[in-house]
Amino acid sequence: MPNRVHHAKFFSALPCPLLLLLRTKAVQSRGFPPGAFSARTPSPLILLCLFATLFFPFFSAQVEGQSSLSAGVAAVSGSQAAPEAVAAGGSAVGEESSAQGEMAQTAAIATQPAPPVVEGVTASDTRSDEGGSITVRWMEPENAKELGLKYQVLRTDKPDGEYTTVGEAGAGEQECVDRGLIDGQAYYYKVRSALGAGFADSEPTQAAFSKGNWFRFYRLNALVLLVVFSSAVLYYITRARKAKPIYIRKIAGLDAVDEAVGRATEMGKKMLYIPGIMSVDEIQTIASLAILGHVAKLSATYNADLEVPNKDPLTFAAARETVKEAYLEAGRPDLFREEMVNYVTYDQFAYTASVTGKMVRERPATNFLIGSFYAESLLLAETGQSIGAIQISGTAEVAQLPFFVVACDYTLIGEELYAASAYLSREPVLLGSIKGQDITKFLLIVALGLGVVLESIGIKFMTTAFRMR
């Protein structure tokens, strides 16, 4: 029973899941002295974020160090394991390494060099993976490259079992990942160095086990960015709720929306809204639908003639809901007609042909081309231009922006597209998220500047931290 009560509470607190979080945050923030969050002073959170951004390279470098450290540990344990295995072969470990040294020397002297025996072979679970794989590492003999040495990685699942080849590597490589293993099962490895027909096997490793891991360490940089970014956004949303006004610079393309809708109404002509050609899995489409909501509301208020032809069926479904709701919110559900939002076809160019045909025949006064576009961008925009429509376009597809800029009256470039719904609605919560996004951008600019300075004086860890593995 108490469980159910708990659930009920959870749901009641869920106009949006965020609210819960914000409420607790708001309560906590009372603890701070007034003025701690004033607009002028850099707030503690910014400092925190700044701190995190600047220091996460150190942190990542630490993790890198740890990883090599653990590899080192594995190496030690590997050589410790050697005695048992070597005992079977009839020689002692202590002598083994020196014997190898001699062998390498003789190999160098001999005219027909025998391949040097590979040393320091270790096998351990591959880190940051979902399990089922073991990484085998070894130290490359000194003259491996000149010799053109090749390596074969051999595996067995019993200490005295028969070895089979599971991987190959060339000179210059010092590790090999063996996949498709069973977690928890013991495996033993050898590395065979081959030179022409001759070969030499290394000592077998200690038993190695694969397992699934809990975190992808090589994505730590993404986690830090995500945390910094979402806390900045959440913080400013909270602040915006407490009616702190947030300034947003002018975006010409969005100021023109009202004018464009007004013009269509005056001329008694149609407005076409084209929400891109991608599905709702593309964030640009979501951004476009948010703008569509605003346009549809204006259209309902002015009783303008709006039409939304669609290429993607899910976008079509979402757009219909959006427009319907906008008409409802504007208090004119009577003006909404199902045909306003219609479906054309799934093919990019067939869709373009239909829409351009419609443009030429019905001569809309205003075209909105907002969302994710590809090659059809110029076909649509240039046709719209030729019929003298006011055109407001927006996309984050870098390759298509030039065409929109050239053929449209206003273009929302990249990030402006995403900021549009906040700009148009002036809703504090949305504006807050824009501010949070800006702060992240500011931190990235600082990090970038710092990275350039450090790189210039030869310190690499900033670039290392930003480089994916």
Place this chain on the structure above:
Amino acid sequence: MQIDRRIIYLFVAIGTILPIIFVIGLPVSITPPVQMAFDRIENQLQKGDIALVSFDYGPSSAPENAPMADAILRHCFSKGIKVVVIALYPLGGLSEAVNEVNKVVAEFPELKYGVDYVNLGYKDGAQAAMKKMAENIHEVFPTDVNGTPLDELPIMKNIRTYRDMKLVVSLATGIIGEWWANLVNAQFGIPVIVGPTAVSAPKYYAYLEAKQMAGLLGGLKGASEYERLVVNSYPKLAEVYATPGLYTATKGMDVQSIVHLIMIAFIVFGNIVYFTSKRKPRKAS
């Protein structure tokens, strides 16, 4: 000044159609990557050697890639080099391979299918197929494009792996061309020439510099350079390339030059008119 856009369209259309019909042959300077490709086939391959030609593009980039394929095939056949054709591009690679090979072969009546050249058809999963071919081509392509088992084709009797061939030529639109360089050449050592589209050509310069490629034909321009080299060396091919109605990269390049120049001319013209007709007092921006 507003020109009716249809006048511009007319110019562009004429600028496209005329060079297709009449060869103009604007001069082309030969760049080193193309010269390298030509020299490789011309100087380092002998009569009877085998070259693998892979069709890694589809109809959408045919205007760029097809002339390259034609020029390479003509060059090989003129020199008596035997050609094994495959297609790895899923969206129409096979139809391109069939069309281009049939077209070029018709110009060389002395060639025998199965002896001088063979078309093995399309294989799914390009990268895996490329790796497998290092072990046994007969397993990757059990039959040729007509369903004939490879063992019944004389040319394929002695071809088992890359070792039995002297060269790979890939006409590529996507990443498959890169795999030939960074996978097949890197692992198996066979020389590779790639003919990519102009858009993807910059990526290939890195492979060329790293000596992973023996030559590069970048887009239509590279193809037109190659045609020029082939025509200069083989009088018979000069005749072929003079055939009216044959689409060649040289013609394509003429179209490119002319259409670009038409556009530039219109832009310049538009600006001259704009400045001469602009009212004296400058508008504040």
Place this chain on the structure above:
Amino acid sequence: MKRQIPLLLTFLAGAIPTIAFFVPQKHVGLVSTTLDSWLIIVAGFALLLGVVNVVQMNTNKIKRQASGWPYAIVLLAGLAIMGFFGVAGAFDKFGGIATRPDGSSTPFDWLYKYGFLPLQGTMFALLAFFMASASYRAFRARNTEATILLIAALLVMFGRIPFGEMVSKWFPLATEWIMGKPNMAAQRGIMIGAALGAASMALRVILGIERSYLGLGKGE
């Protein structure tokens, strides 16, 4: 309830891939990939939604004899023919939808090759004309910005053709430099900004702040 369930679903569905991104555990990945495989199917189902709408609209047009109604018949005919062979192909009638093993075309494939592809290619080819007219109109030295746009475009166009190379070796080099440095810098800037914007939008969607796409309005 009507409003909260969709938002909760969005939140949960959004959390899954985010967690799977960081946690390499098999079952986490499995949940994520399973959901992914479901959604591919959902998208497949959605197409019919569009088809229903197209058929509805066009039959209405024909019934009302609205202007251009004969074209609606043509449209429906195209849809019916191609759709028929497509559906039949799914039941392995007429040899499926690709080429038959002997290389001959199935009806679906034939329609695709000789109906669909040429039409598509022609639409694509229109672009060259449109680029010419757009460049003529837009590339005017009206102000500083427009002049920069104009000069960059002219330089690059000139540097791409052999003629430019004949005039001076520097044209192709300048083209390469513009594409590689300033152009690349601007594209990076756009990409970084846009990616941040998209991530912020995504966060708003997952948290249920941005909800117009569900037709839920903006209010809380």
Place this chain on the structure above:
Amino acid sequence: MLSFLYKDNPFFRLAESFFAGLSLGYYIGIVMNQTLKPNLVLPLIHDFQANWHLVFAAGLGVILYFRYIKRVAWVSRWALAVYVGYYVGVNMMQKLHGEVIPQVGDTMLSLSYHGIGTLWNLVMVIGVLSVLIYFYFSTEHKGVIGGISRIGIWFLMISFGAAFGYTVMGRVSLLIGRMVFLVNEWARPLIGLIT
């Protein structure tokens, strides 16, 4: 189809309508054969035990159609909500990890070399920074910020102009393909017929 360049005409409209219908039919075939059949129907028929969960997928798909039934229309949003939520989550991480981090990292170029390379690196860094500042929304673009964002706009303009000019060649290639087809397959035979 090319006649559209001159003006709208019945031929174009005919082709356009046929094209729209045909293409939609084409995708019905593709979706049936390449999505629903291999991913839903065949797994369910062949091995129901292992693939029973796909029933939910089909259920989500069917939910989309609830909007045609007034009483349960609101349920149709569920499918949309899951769809959007999942991909938005995927995209969010992809954008942060796959775009922001590597792009910023790649721009951390050393300015300590001598020679022309340093200058070009500087151009790159300034370009990226100024464009980012142009996208800074929550500050008024005046004074220094205004100046930098103006430089950002210039970079954008160079990029747009250059990218436009660069794309011409690819588009003309497509046109050549079409024209060669028209000239060789249509015009020549026609002229041949007449003469």
